[in-house]
Amino acid sequence: MAIVELLNQDMKQAMKARDKETLSVIRMVKASMQNEAIKLQKDALSEEEELTVLARELKQRKDSLHEFEEAGREDLVSKLNTEIEIIQAYMPEQLSDEELETIVVQTIEEVQAQSKKDMGKVMSALMPKVKGKAEGSRVNQLVQKNLS
Template sequence: MSLSNQIDKDYIEAYKAKATVKVAVLRHLKTAIKNRMVEDKADSLSDDAVMELIARQVKQRKDSFDQYTKAGRDDLAQVEAQELVELEVYLPKQLSDEELEAAIDKAIADLGASSMADMGKVMQAVLGAHKGQVDGGKASGLVKSKLS
């Protein structure tokens, strides 16, 4: 079953179960998928494209959570945290810090990277090899520290 079909199925189940947070999250996600399909003039999206949309929604939720926390709006931060939990179900398991470090070391060795000029190549290799499993900010920090 494609990821898009799984989201549709989960939306219907959540709606019937009256799970308001999950319904809201999946409704936003379904809208994003539909908008992307209209932009691309396509009948459906690949799982990679849907995964990219989910990752974008997760990033937005994390940013909102951080902003609300800094502003002292714990009520809104709590809502974002709940929505984030619902969205992360659809993402692949994130790499642990050790796995991420090993992946970066491997990419640096494979590419023969030795300076900050090679950072883009290393980042592209790591993010491409572990699509959806790596936090770009965390990876960027590690790559910078290793190439500096």
């Protein structure tokens, strides 16, 4: 089932349950997806594009969470934690460190990378394989570790 269809289904359930927080987050995510479709001049996004939007929304909230924690805004921290949980429910299951390490090593062998100079080549081949399943910073750290 496409992510948009799942969002629509969950939006109806949130309306019936009068769950304002979930409803609000789902509406924000749907709006972001619609904006992305308009930007790309498409009627509907592919699943990969939907994942890109979800990952972007998740990253924005995690960045904001860090800022609010530093500022001591506990009221906003708890709200953002709830939003992050709701969005993560639509993301594919994250890869374990072992699985990610295996994919990184295979990709390094595929592109025949020798040193950190080949980092860009490795990352460009690797990111489409792990899109939505691992954060870019985690991937970057593993690639650097395996190239040194």
